[in-house]
Amino acid sequence: MNNYNFYIASRPFVEKYPQVLASALEAINETGEWVAQNQKEAAAIVAPQIGLPVEIAEVSVSRYGYGVKPLTEDVIQHQQQMADTLADLKLIPKRLDVASVVWRPAR
Numbered sequence: 001m002n003n004y005n006f007y008i009a010s011r012p013f014v015e016k017y018p019q020v021l022a023s024a025l026e027a028i029n030e031t032g033e034w035v036a037q038n039q040k041e042a043a044a045i046v047a048p049q050i051g052l053p054v055e056i057a058e059v060s061v062s063r064y065g066y067g068v069k070p071l072t073e074d075v076i077q078h079q080q081q082m083a084d085t086l087a088d089l090k091l092i093p094k095r096l097d098v099a100s101v102v103w104r105p106a107r
Contacts, residue, residue, distance in 0.1 A: 002075075002078055004075060004078075004079075007024075007025075007028075007068070009021065009103070011101075014103055018106070021103075022105070025068050028068045029067055029068050032066030032067050032068070033066065033067075035061065035064075035066055036066045039058060039061045039062055040058060042061050043057040043058040043060075043061045044057075046060075046061065070103075070104060070105055071102050076098055076099050076102055079098045080096075080097075080098040080099070083095070083096040083098055
């Protein structure tokens with residue numbers, strides 16, 4: 001089962017403040033790198049926030065994938081398949097074009 005996390009922003013914000021988005025993504029990546037290199041300390045920080053013993057938080061922190069990167073075509077296609085299924089089941093009111101709302105950073 002593919003499990004993705006997404007960051008969402010409005011198109012007007014992204015178009016007006018691309019440098020803010022780039023800075024936020026850089027900060028998220030830096031934090032992820034720190035957590036990946038300091039898992040015990042990160043688990044000690046997270047454990048009381050999520051109400052779990054440190055030992056369990058350590059297992060969770062060690063299994064998590066860190067880093068932020070632009071969506072790949074495979075991820076977009078997977079999300080499109082999910083959106084199509086939800087539309088077919090009438091769980092969303094209309095069909096969506098996932099690719100049309102994906103931010104693609106300037107290269």
